[in-house]
Amino acid sequence: MTAASPASPASHALADLTAxxxxAAYEARRLSPVEVTQAVIAxxxxxxxxxxxLWAFDPQAALDAAQASEARWAKGEPAGPIDGVPVTIKENIATKGLGMPLGTAARDLVPSALDAPPAARTREAGGVIMAxxxxxxxxxxSSGLSSFHDLARNPWNTDLNPGGSSAGAGAAAAAGYGPLHIGTDIGGSIRLPAGWCGVVGLKPSFGRVPIDPPFLGRxxxxxxxTVADAALYMSVLSRPDTRDTMCLPPADLPWLDLDHGVAGLRIGLVLDCGVGADVEPEVRxxxxxAAHAFTEAGAIVEEAGPFLTREMLDGLDRFxxxxxxxDIGSLPEAKRAAILPYIRSWAESGAALSGEEVYRGFAQIDAxxxxxxxxxxxxxxxxxxVAPMPTYPADRASPTNDWQRPFEHIGFTVGFNMSEQPAISxxxxxxxxxxxxxLQIAGPRFADMAVLQAAAAFERMRGPQRAWPVFG
Structure with missing residues (x-):
């Protein structure tokens, strides 16, 4: 396969409009959620x-939701900030009535009784869930490889990987399956596919977006x-939900207050995180x-040294x-055999670890x-x-394709999961x-707005991107 053909600069299909x-178009009665949803379906x-x-793509359900949204807009009573906007939701976020395959053929597809918090907030705010x-x-x-799904591919070059684990979300955003997509991230799973697919991916501060079940770093x-669309969606996703026992106190942040410069900011440039693969020359x-652009805009940029170690990454790997x-050791052998061999071999190696080894691995989270x-x-x-390398062949499980060295590409991202800091690609x-x-931009704990504002400022410095890939 080859790269998709570029879109004509003059084209401005409804599926490519931002949220x-x-x-704004719905409010002015210039567009209907139904016609936009039809364009996204096409x-x-x-x-x-x-x-x-995608999995569980349901065009009729999406059209039904769009028609309900159209009726609300006609009455001037939108349900929320994203009413009528097409959305996709990563399959490990429960949606009522659908199973949760988690990408593996080993799972039984038991319908979820309730929407998980991100899906619930999306539906309450009128988002049109496409799939x-x-x-x-x-x-x-960090791959589109799965034992349950067909191989997910990168829209910029379909021989290559979209990254993961939010693989479909990254590909969907780049391909224009509507403007809003939800991923999850415990070591880079939003930022890596965002970086490799050329889109914006925000890992908020830990606990900023309620999830169920919560887990350390997730x-x-x-x-x-666009950064503005990410900020708009955060105004919905960050609303409270008591099911998340690790969430932050609700905060009414000015999510769309993005018109800030970077002059006077002190910025550390990290080109060596201390562990993992070397940064390739084109990435560097x-x-x-980008660092020069920040300097030209008045920021004070200085190189910051490495801060992670091999012991930290390997300890986290063991845990x-x-x-x-x-999770999988108690499965019947037939179920375990259905798991992707790379993941099965990696997980089975955990059976031989002693309690002390596991505990010492867990302790590396704090380190x-x-x-x-x-x-x-x-x-x-x-x-x-975001990653030391551009993306890699689509059929590989990781850049190394070696389950004994699976995390050589996450050194720049994983630390911010464990430190609970916001970071954006x-x-x-x-x-x-x-x-x-x-490019990854990370801020202090809880400084989600600072990260979004700096990313929006960089968008303005960077100028227009290349045309998005198109198909068909």
Missing amino acids: CDLV RIEAAEPTLHA RTTMPDYGML VAGPMTR AAIER WRARAWS MRKATLTASAPYDLLISP VNCGYTTSGLPIG
Whole structure:
């Protein structure tokens, strides 16, 4: 397969409009949620036979929701800030009446009794849910490879990987399956596919978006084409839900207050996180150009040193292996045999770990947290690559494709999960072969607005992106 053909600069299909533009058009009665939903359905039907980004795509349910939205707008009574806007939801976020495959053929598809918090907030605010987006087995890959789904592919070059574990969400956002998508992230699973698919992916502060079930480092957040759309969606996703026992106190943040500069900000530039694969030259050059843009805009940018260690990453790997084995070890052998071999081998290795080894691995979460917070403390923001490399072949489970070294690409992202800090991916350039390169901007704990404002400022500095890929 080859890269998709670029869109004509003059084209401005309804499926490519931002959520902010759609809401303004609905309010002015210039567009109908029904015609927009029809356009997104057409886009999906053209691209999905190639990309495999969706599961449980239900065009009729989406049209029914769009018609209800149209009626609310006609009365001037929208349900919320995203009423009538097409949305996809990652399949590990429960939606009422649908099973949750978690990307693996080993799961029984038992219908969920309730919407999980991000899905509930989306539905309450009038979002038109188009489908669930695909993920790899149990979310434990930065890949579109799955034992349950067809192989998900990157819209910029379908021979290549969209990343993961929010694989389908990244591909759907880049391909224009509507403007709003929800991913989840415990080590980079929003930011990695966002970076490799050229879209915006926000990992909010831990607990900012209620989820169920909560877990250390795990967050849900928006994946969009623009920072403003991510901020708009955060105004919905961050609303409270008592089911999340680890969430932050509700905060009425000014999510759309994005018109801020970066002059005077002290920014640390991280080009070596201390562990994992070396940063490839084209990635490094793009990040350095981004750093120069911040300097030109008045920020004080200085290089920050590495802060993670091999012991930290390997310890976390051991703990995650043991956790994965605790989930799948009790499955019947026939079920375990259905799991992607890469993930099955990785998880089975957790069975041989002693209690002490698992505990010492778990303790590395705190070590990673302290190291990341210490590295961040002198700065208003840290910037870095999202990943050391552009994306990689679609049929690989990870850049190394080696289950014994599965996390060599997450060094720049994973620390901010464990430190609970907000971090965003925003496109900062392209390789000579046309692949997007993600810039990560991270802020202090709870400083979600600072991160969004800096990302919006960088969008303005960066200028227009290349035309999005199109299919059909």
